[in-house]
Amino acid sequence: MTDLLFYFFSLVALGAALVMVLNPNAVGGAMAMIVSFVATAALFVLLEAYFLAIIQVLVYAGAVMVLFLFIIMLLDVDKVEAAYRFDRIGTLAAVCGFVLLASMLVVGLSSSHLPVPPTELVASNPDVISQSSGIPFTSSSKSFGYSLFTKYMLPFQLVGFLLLAAMLGVIVISKRAAQVD
Amino acid sequence: MFAIGFLGVILRKNTLVLFMSLELMLNAVNLALVAFSRYNNTMDGNLFVFFIITVAAAEVAVGLAIIVALYRKRQTVMVDELKALEN
């Protein structure tokens, strides 16, 4: 059952992504993006990262994409012009992109390259626990918050500052443009 | 998904779609991270994804503000017309 769900949702995600990239209409692309994000959230749920799934829907699909839609509609882009590059470099880039895809697939699917999960390591070598062990996985958001405030306290605070800076930056940029008008 | 996003970045001329493809790439990375963290039975990957989402949101905000300012200056968002830094 879980397998079926996984295949379904991953197909949706990939398909929506493709639609987004190939759609000449920007708004259509944004819509497809939202679908893709929701599908990814579903995949998160399948991976038992419930908190993250909710965050994904709320932040990404909800806020970010809405913002995108706002801007698209604000800027009122014509869809008449050719949407893709068809010149030499574009072709070359496309080829390289496919090569990238192929290489990643090859690497990803050849299981010999996958590292052994550290559970065995933990058992055999107690020293490894302090170095490479992460916080043990649970699906509750409580452990999420716990580790945020203990092990990842510093990045947490820094991200706070980052958000502040981003907010200020946006205000400044928009304001300057407004004054130009 | 990463490759698809990358193709989008390369092939599309509309800056906004470009930006969305960029977000797609980030999303793909998020997915991979969550998968790996589940595979390794650790919370670190999830936490990192949390941070990525946060940062990506901030980045989108700032980036869109820049695009708006750029549009106001140049009256276009097509990437091949934004060639002021040529040579």
Add this chain to the structure above:
Amino acid sequence: MEATNSLLLVLFAPLTAACLIAFFCRQRPQAAIALSLSAAGVIFIASLMATLQFTRLGDLSASMEWLRLGDFVVNMGLFLDNTAATMLMMVSFVGLLIHVFSVGYMRGDAATARFFGGLSIFMFSMLGIVLADNLVMLFVFWELVGFSSYMLIGHYIAKDEAAQASKKAFIVNRVGDLGFLLGIVFAYWHFGTTELTELAALIELNPALINGTIAALLMCGFIGKSAQFPLHVWLPDAMAGPTPVSALIHAATMVAAGVYFLIRIVCLFPVELLPSIAWLGTGVALYAGFCAFAQSDIKRILAYSTLSQLGYMAAVFGLGYPGLALFHLITHAFFKALLFLGAGSVIHGCHHEQNIFKMGGLFRKMPMTSGTFLIGLLALCGVYGLSGFYSKDAILIAAGLHSNLIFFLLVLGALLTAGYMGRLFWIAFLGRPNSAAAENAHESGPAMLLPLIILALLSIAGGWLNLWPLGLGEIIQDDQARLHASVAYDAMHKKVVIAGSVACLVGLLLALLFYRMGAQKDRLQTLAAPVYAFLESRLWFDELYDFYVQKVQQRVALLLSFLDVSILKGLCMRGSAGLVALVSLLLRMLHTGNLHNYVAWFLAGVLLLSAFVFACA
């Protein structure tokens, strides 16, 4: 004042004066004169103090590390022993007198400040040579003296002759200095040190360390600086500079620096090398004596006289008596400076007329100058009782004791000296004035007369070694003692006194009879033109060197210049610049302004990196 501080003062007073003049007083001759003169005074007082301290404390030395390249260390140090103290007192005193003289002589000159700046920097360099304690530092100051000489000879920048002469002096010196430098390098490699005291100590421990090549190479510097054969060609031309310069540099001090240097490194000389030095000196002494007969410029005659006396110094050094060379150096400094300053007074009085055949009857017009000039002349010729007599006497005795041939030649040289100096005196000072300039000659002012008088007194009294103050001249007394102790000294002594006096009187008389007082034309030229022409040619050295420079060296220089332009400038410099430009052109093509291109390049980079990573893993 602490001992070495007075030495430092000696060195840095003129340097400070020169720097101040160069930076601030270019247009203020009065300030420059004041600075330079006070520096000379300070030098003299500080030298006195240093010598006093030396008598109390013994050898003074101070050293400071200057350069360090791994194991190779070059120190800057000062060393005052008896020889250095003697030289120091002479240089500072004569320098002071010449500074005073220059105040009067250079009045009205357009570039007085530059002149006095040059004098100060010269004093600095010369005192550096006197006080240096190692060969490298000595070489540095050697070159500085060459530079000062260049600057001062070419003082009259408008005169082409002066510019050429200064270049000639510097370049000829440079040729000698090449050998000098090689000698220093070789000495360092051989002995492991260039400090003079250390060298002496090393050689005392192990006399087998003496190396003739090193000595010969170091001697090249002496040959260049003291105008020995074959690098003697610059000295007569150097007379194009102002007369005080000729007095200071080319009579009393700089050319003597070569002899002083030899005395400093006497321990390095193997016995086999010394006779060649003696013959070299004798050769120059005679050659210059002959050449002086064909000169009509008063300064050039004196220049050849200097050349001749340097030959004497080299000869007695080669005979094994460095102390006697120092003795003659010092007495020569006194009377030659006197003669040059007297000539300067004459030139100044005759409104820059330098041809002796246009002078005449100056004795009546300029009595003080003529009187002192006469004293100097007699001292040079070696008249009994005057300073020159004692030193020349000693030289002739030494020659007589060791080599009859050299003795005979040196006596002949004394005869020639008396001859041309007599010629000078009879023609220029006696008889009737031969030109308007000589008619209107006037006696010089006190600034110029005072040094003349003092130097005259010194020329008279300088030979009385027992009266030398502060125990100076110890090395001289040692050699004198050695001489006295030699076998057959008394007989030789009598012989020399007689021979010397006879040569002197005969020379003077013959000159009088032949040239007549106040002549207008050179009688030798009139009577025996070919002989005169031969003497005037000075053995065609200048022509030889000129030919070499023009034909040989110039061609090589052109070839090298061509190589330089084509290979170094064209290929390497322009080539490398072009290469950089090419690369930048290529890189500029990356700036398309197109976002997609940038992303594509980004991808390319990522692929490359991942390929690399996978290859390594």
